[in-house]
Amino acid sequence: MFKPVSPKLNVIQMEEKILKNWKKLDVFHQSMDSRKDGPEYVFFEGPPTANGKPGVHHVLARAFKDIFPRYKTMQGYHVSRRGGWDTHGLPVEIEVEKKLGFSNKRQIEEYGIGKFNELCRESAFTYIQEWEKLTDRIGYWVDLETAYITYKNEYIESVWTILKNYWDRDLLYQGYKVVPYCPRCGTPLSDHEVALGYKEVSDPSLFVRMPLVDEPETSLLVWTTTPWTLPANVAVAVGANVDYVKVERVLPEGGKEKLILAEALLQKVFGDEEVKVLEKFKGKQLKNKQYQPLFNFLPVEKQAHFVVLGEFVTTEDGSGLVHIAPAFGADDMQVALEADLPVLCTVAEDGTFISEVKPWAGMFVKTADPLITKNLLERGLLFKEMQYLHTYPFCWRCGTPLLYYARPTWYIRTSQFKDRLVEINDQINWYPEHIKKGRFGNWLANNVDWALGRERYWGTPLPVWECEGCHSQTCVGSVEELSQKAGRDLTNSDLHRPYVDEITLKCPDCGARMRRVPELIDVWFDSGSMPYAQWHFPFENKDAFKQQFPADFICEAVDQTRGWFYSLHAISTLLYDSICYKNVICLGLILDGQGQKMSKSRGNVVSPWDVLDKNGADAMRWYLYTASPPGQERRFSSDLVGEVLRNFTLTLWNTYSFFVTYANLDGWKPEKVAKIEYSLLDQWLLSELHTLVKNVTRALETYDVIGATRPIEQFVDQLSNWYLRRSRRRFWKSGSDTDKQAAYATLYEALVTISKLLAPTMPFIADELYLNLVGSIEEKCLDSVHLESWPESDSAKINEKLNQEMQLVMRLTSLGHAARNKANRKVRQPLSEVAFAVASREEAQAMMNYSDLLEDELNVKKIRSLNSASEAVSYALNPLPKQLGQKYGNRYPEIRKSVLALDAEKTAQVLLAGQTIRVEVNGEVLELLPEEVEVRIQAKEGYAVGSEGAYLAALVTDLTPELVQEGLAREFVRRVQDLRKTADLEIADRIQLYYSASQGLHEAIKAFSAYIQTETLSVEMTASAIPEDVARVDDEFDQEKVTIGIKKV
Secondary structure, three states: OOOOOOOOOOHHHHHHHHHHHHHHHOHHHHHHHOOOOOOEOOEOOOOOOOOOOOOHHHHHHHHHHHHHHHHHHHOOOEOOOEEEEOOOOHHHHHHHHHHHOOOOHHHHHHHOHHHHHHHHHHHOOOOHHHHHHHHHHOOOOOEEEEEEEOOOHHHHHHHHHHHHHHHHOOOEEEEEEEEEEEOOOOEEOOHHHHOOOEEEEEEEEEEEEEEEOOOOOEEEEEEEOOHHHHHHOOEEEEOOOOEEEEEEEEOOOOOEEEEEEEHHHHHHHHOOOOOEEEEEEEHHHHOOOEEOOOOOOOOOOOOOOEEEEOOOOOOOOOOOOEEEOHHHOHHHHHHHHHHOOOOOOOEOOOOEEOOOOHHHEOOEHHHHHHHHHHHHHHOOOEEEEEEEEEEEEEOOOOOOEOEEEEEEEEEEOHHHHHHHHHHHHOOOEEEOOHHHHOHHHHHHHOOOOEEOEEOOOOOOEOOEEEEOOOOOEEEOOOHHHHHHHHOOOOOOOOOOOOOHHHOOEEOOOOOOEEEEOOOEEOHHHHHHOHHHHOOOOOOOOHHHHHHOOOEOEEEEEHHHHOOHHHHHHHHHHHHHOOOOEOEEEEEOOEEOOOOOEOOOOOOOOOOHHHHHHHHOHHHHHHHHHHOOOOOOOEEOOHHHHHHHHHHHHHHHHHHHHHHHHHHHHHOOOOOOOOOOOOOHHHHHHHHHHHHHHHHHHHHHHOOOHHHHHHHHHHHHHHHHHHHHHHHHHHHHOOOOOHHHHHHHHHHHHHHHHHHHHOOOOOHHHHHHHHHHHOOOOOOOOOOOHHHOOOOOOOHHHOOHHHHHHHHHHHHHHHHHHHHHHHHOOOOOOOEOOEEEEOOOHHHHHHHHHOHHHHHHHHOEOOEEEOOOHHHOEEEEEEEOHHHHHHHHHHHHHHHHHHHHOOOHHHHHHHHHOOOOEEEEEOOEEEEEOHHHEEEEEEEOOOEEEEEEOOEEEEEEOOOOHHHHHHHHHHHHHHHHHHHHHHOOOOOOOOEEEEEEEOHHHHHHHHHOHHHHHHHHOEEEEEEOOOOOOOEEEEEEEOOEEEEEEEEEO
16 A cells, blocks of 8 residues: 555645755665665865855856765766865955954954954854755765865965965966056955856046147047046057047037047047048057146156057047056056056055045045046036946946056966867866856857966965065975974964964075965965865875866856956866866746846845745756756746745645546556556557656756756646646556556556656655555565666667657647637537548548547547548738847738739748748839748637647537537536535545536536446435535536535445
């Protein structure tokens, strides 16, 4: 006997029961241990930071990560699934700063770096229990007991050895460059970090006059969107071959002025204002022209304030003249090096103006923008002020607008390996595929050196020591090497600041003291080093590392193309000239239910727990898999997940409940040696089942999540709404003949196989089905479906012809029901005939072969083929003016005339089959697409029609008295069945049936009494007053009245 299954599913209770079973039997570790001798399938877990609460986007990533390790385990692979925690960096520091009420680095240093870092160490795991609880609840199997932690000395030492490798190969260097810099966090950012924080903003757009020294009343018209950089201006750049003009304009206050700008931008700058063009010339003619400086806050030690040439100058926006402030732009710095310009640093590390910039000293530069603008206006140097909408980088951690600063920092020469980064990427399978050559490939092709240094406190220290005397530098690659150079055992030393800063070395060149440089390294280098550092490689676990590298599969959100995906790829390419991962799934953003980006300010952030507590983990996972392809955005809400529960989970559950209920009634259980005579319907279902196994397996092998999920949902729908509905009478009938045995065996095989196919994606309900369907029968049953082998497709059971024929029958049935709906005829009302138009003779023959099934399904007395479609419908062609007009312009009227002259029925059949049609217009033959000509179908009198492409169902809607009576009898049966449910009768209970009905219904009941008694399991049916001690109901339908009473016998 199977354990009884209620048709009312309490999904939370069911999933919690399965969770307890997993924990009790340690199923997760069993799944790994039982495959320890199998081939390795390597999965890298992208380490999350546990100092923030997990959100819906984390559930998305973990749901997708879980599929393939589960699947590969069932395929016999050993998957270690080691977890990890990213514990360093600004996310942790900022949280601690908030708790301490700090707003800048000076406060941290006054508080003490040691004490601050100790709080960071504690904060790194603030929400570890939340993470573990959510991970557990969604059924994401990851080994957190052996998780690597990036702040451990062993992890840091492995990172150091990678950096030492780069140092020895001259790939790690210190440079003075303009870098994106966060003034709030006080540290530079790498390009891939900058890419994570772009926002659309409106900034001031200024056109500024810069008067020429040797031409009175003539100014360069210079454009900028960063007024705060103007105090550092030392030059103006023009394009050598750009066409420029000198124009004269009348000033509003009287008088005239002359302005120089790019000719192509005259209209954009002046609009409708009339200006007189005095001269035209190439930009190179402006070279070296001197202009008067806007500000003189800092002395210049070199020649400045003249025109230089720049290849980066364009005429897309602005004026074609670009102001140059070398301290605040990479192009500007390059120009400064080429033209030997001075570099004026007018801004302090915290983003405020230095004391020399007296009007705005100590003010944050962005705050000073309007004051600088006002100053220029008062001095007559502001030509025009506008607002400029553009994307601008913000700190991805604290949200402060980034500034571009010239600063010394440490770099890795990744650009030297640009070609190899691209070539090795070609070996990786990306899902979606366009990421490979698109977002990720373009990023690699435009690679710049990795800005590694971070001027912060909690992170992996850069292991470079510099001599205070001769300034020679050395890089340390291990604790042992550091101990040797320091002359003392540092085995148990904390490698974090400030302790590592206290370790001094003796310079081998001059004998002076060497101190560690102050920088930490980019936290993305930490996480990108996890393939090596998680094993403390190369100091330990060399075999484990070789076995677990490269990864077969990784998965994160698409923004990680500039984050973890990149850092893994870059480190591996430079270190081993090797791929780091073979297959990667990129996930799109999660939006709210209305398609809006989730944000706290909007108040539309969905808590994963709200969804889990209402709908369960399986439904949540399934929605995330099936809502859209992995790389696309997906809407998310509790209601959307609830639709999965209603439309898919409950459909499967009801089928499972039905099977268990009837199998227990009949005492049925599977017999492996039994010879079963399968009906055509059984053969079809088994054929579709084994086709499903084949297709889902192929999809999982190619990381096609949509292909591994949606077909299961479609199959379950056909299982319930076609196979089971068509087979119900086989289960209902008394006795136990071979047909009933075949129905049980078929449904059982389908449900057990589905439990295995769903194991990677809906692990809870998969185990619920398996443990009851298999565990209740087999003594040596495994503890979980997740310990089972993956099902294999039996090609001998696949019958493509049968599959196609049944698909045709289901399609025609759907069209027949659509026609019924149009005619407003209930399904229980029998009709005399339905005629079909299909695409081929073979399909017409198949239709007739299944006529009994179609007649029963559509509740009609006869099935036939239409002699021609025009027998039941008339066609009209409507050439669509929008589509054809856009394509052919003023030729549309002639095209329309030609289309309307065609044979409507023949042309309609061609278009409905998805084919093009040809028309001749003024001697030219044109091919028109199906979407350019609408086919209008009108049912003829006496018919209701449903159509789809070339397929058509024409239902005869006239009713005879006999048909009306049969319809009333069927409606009566439905009322009796509803009353049985209300009275809580068991499915097999027999009843005494009493009724009192109006005349028309009474006659119908008499005429179909045998049918009614069989359907309702009535041993006797009596037309009389309803006894007091029976369940009863009063009802009215189709202008008839009835009172029904039933009593169990």
